[in-house]
Amino acid sequence: MADMTNTTLYDRDFYTWLNEQAGLLRVGRRSEFDIENVAEEIECLARGEKRELKSRLKILLIRLLKWQFQPGHRSGSWRHGVTVARMEFADILNDSPSLAPQMQSVVESAYRSARLRVAAKSGFAEAMFQPSCPWSYVQITDLDFWLDASED
């Protein structure tokens, strides 16, 4: 039996449900609140933030790998691309600094997908790239780190 309460309004009409929940909050009618679904949606926002940051980390690693493996193509715009990726990552992290420890722990999986992408795009064999991320989290996100210093 479907009942026509808040719980199913969430399924029937998300837009109306959102407006209704915000209204209930603002007028202080907390007891009528659809607690379970609001909690779920707020957690979903948090997960989205984490996913976005991880995706930025992957973009940054892709640009660093290209920088590393195609030195012949290095140019001002490539360098700029790495810097922009670092700044965008830092911007999002700045909104949610508590995600930093989690980002350190996803470096390896972000590196694996970045390596796969760069290999596919460049035509280089995947085995040409180091099996695990050659840079530390601090180096990856450091605006002044440009690989060569540590390779020499």
Next chain:
Amino acid sequence: MADITNTTLYDRDFYAWANEQAGLLRAGRLSDLDIENLAEEIESMGRSEKKELVSRLHVLIMHLLKWQFQPAGRGTSWRLTIVEQRRGLAKHLAANPSLKAVLAEAIEAAHDEAVVGAARETMIELELFPAVCPWTFDQIADSNFWPEPG
């Protein structure tokens, strides 16, 4: 004066704030909630749902305009974009039926952007496209509607 309570956690660390609010909700500690920011975030999700409606209509109307005004460019890619956007639009409205109340306004906003995109891509002068959307919502959404040159 800034205080280091929930209100400022929202500004200091969104991820931590969101998890904290969800935890308070689940624990039933409703009086500890950061009501103002929570309401703001929920309203912001509502605005995103509306934005997605306009965005789907924008892509769809732009391709229908190209379809009508530049028949020589018709191909699988345009057709599939139209089919894809119609399906997405139907799903979005099924999840948010109340958005039907803002369709007229959404179509107007979407058409405004769509003509510029259509003019850019077809190289046909902007002024040659209709100033207001020439189709009803039912036509735009109808999988059998493929506008022909007028």
